[in-house]
Amino acid sequence: MISQKMRYLAENGSAIRAMFEEGKEMAALYGKENVYDFSLGNPNTPAPDLIRQTAIDLLEKMDPISLHGYMSNVGYEDVRDALALSLNQRFGASYDRNSLIMTVGAAGALNVALKTILDPGDEVMLQAPYFGEYNNYISNFDGVPVIISPHEEDFSLNLAEMEEKMSPKTKALILNSPNNPTGAIYPAKDLKALAELLVQKEKEFGHAIYLISDEPYREIIFGDYEVPWLPDFYDNTFVGYSYSKSLSLPGERIGYLLINPRMEDFGSVISAASVANRILGFVNAPSLFQQVVSRAAGLTSDMGVYVRNRNTLVKALSSYGYQMVEPKGAFYMFPKCPIPDDKEFCQAAKKYRILIVPGSTFRGPGYFRLAFCVSEKTVKDSLEGFEKLARDYAMI
């Protein structure tokens, strides 16, 4: 007697989460150190010690009624002031608290944005490969995902296909840069072209098309790349941010939604989004961690481990014959499978106690995703298995 929608979803649950559960079972069976679990974007580098100290300090000094009580649904005023200031310093902007809604992570932010703008049947464009949960978030509001095929040579934006597939029903486009699962970063040149396309299509269709930028990996960059700030390119932009990855706090569910004050009908959008945050059942972002992150502007976990893991894996896997576009950011890589059936390949990897996720989960069939937000030891110990797997498929 569960709902039709949930019946389908429960039967076709998240492959990533299923693997996370399987990883825990394998760890119990073979010992945690003998399982190379690259399935989930769960940072293995701890939150900075300042997070711990700040949380303790708040618990010791702040009045518990204020610290744990309700505040405005959009979040504490002082927290939003502090974050606006930090964004202004980083991006030369002039936001104030009224552009910011504190959310239950980026997942909360995206659901709030989509609830705010989607009518049933509205189309939302997704550049493949992409994080599979976007489908569910869009479906929560009876939207329709429109999938843009990948540029396999570099996983850049496929602007030609976007233009082709835009229709009067196009309401939004979700962008994710640095990208999960490919590690691609979309350069300013492409974003400028995208913004021009969107402005042109808005005129043509006579209504707003929203850009929703999902940016939990903004701070995780390898080398001298820049992650452009989308509100500078396009007025009708939402930015969903999460501290899950940059501060290693995924379990705490803390992030924000920035609504570009230059957005069309800004006033009604912000008030609708504030109501959405409440009625979706979030009510408000967790209060203690609102206060914690507002005192951690500019702070990140140690990103060195991701750099080293990336370099180790790129070098080793390439030498075993795995083909890949080298990741520029985030903590994922998306190598090509040696056989077309990515599910079969990921299944085969389990023989060496390696857990990786089939690319088809991300609408990137024929690839696999490897989340390298694990310990350096896990990476090093896994290499033998990756090499054996390559030999099994005659890649070496």
Next chain:
Amino acid sequence: MISQKMRYLAENGSAIRAMFEEGKEMAALYGKENVYDFSLGNPNTPAPDLIRQTAIDLLEKMDPISLHGYMSNVGYEDVRDALALSLNQRFGASYDRNSLIMTVGAAGALNVALKTILDPGDEVMLQAPYFGEYNNYISNFDGVPVIISPHEEDFSLNLAEMEEKMSPKTKALILNSPNNPTGAIYPAKDLKALAELLVQKEKEFGHAIYLISDEPYREIIFGDYEVPWLPDFYDNTFVGYSYSKSLSLPGERIGYLLINPRMEDFGSVISAASVANRILGFVNAPSLFQQVVSRAAGLTSDMGVYVRNRNTLVKALSSYGYQMVEPKGAFYMFPKCPIPDDKEFCQAAKKYRILIVPGSTFRGPGYFRLAFCVSEKTVKDSLEGFEKLARDYAMI
């Protein structure tokens, strides 16, 4: 360009939340101590000191990667084990972790339950007066609220009208006891009769009807009343719980959804609910506070202030001529307005800097809700205003 649904909702936002914002503005204008804000269920009694100590202890001793990391979407195993044990001790039950999903408060729990069971057009019964957010939660999944008129003499269940209004489209019934806004507690006798009615109607219609028990006020009881445990009465029961009120942690967004293991198709319900918790954007309940509440079984904030506030207000308001059913639990009372227009009356109360919420917000027109989870000083200082208000309306 915001969605149709949100356009309506943003224009007809929560009267309670609007008043909360107004209260903050009035406090800035007249001084906090001169505003008697009875608008919001935001506990004024602090969380027990053990909560603070436990949180600090966890931050000092637990590995930050485990403390702040992802766990299963349904919550930590050890947390769910501890809570199942606590429920078993309290209710003589034999639950295990598999019946429990940790949620973003009771609002999260209710949204997860409704997402799990509702198809568009399904009807959900609500006993008036009721917490207005239920309408929004039901609307999130395109369900249809069916409102049962109150028994004004004691705000008990109107079983006759429930029977009359049940149809093959009835999918669920939300119960809230102790009740917001009336403070009523539904006795075992009535719940037994309700369960019999539901079983009979399930047979008649050939499908499950779910009881969703929203229980954030379970521990707040005045006098020798018992709050019956609904899973003992009816198999197809969900219980949504929140620590917001009992531990004064509303900002932290921590609660759980219990799914009765005797529920029809338990396995598919629990797996659908687990997926729902993820895809609605909650992902999981905040991790630190999962660990905190699992170590606080049986603990509550000081409830004495609610008892004293209730007694002061019942005595004083009755002496001024306000008519009311005396609240048995929760921290609300729901007196009758001296005029039919409850909005006008609540507006008039602002003259004495008293903030109360019109009963029509709860589908109880002609009444007002008074949330007495405030300081004893606020209650005492407000009495003069209530008396003057009574004189203005010739009640004395």
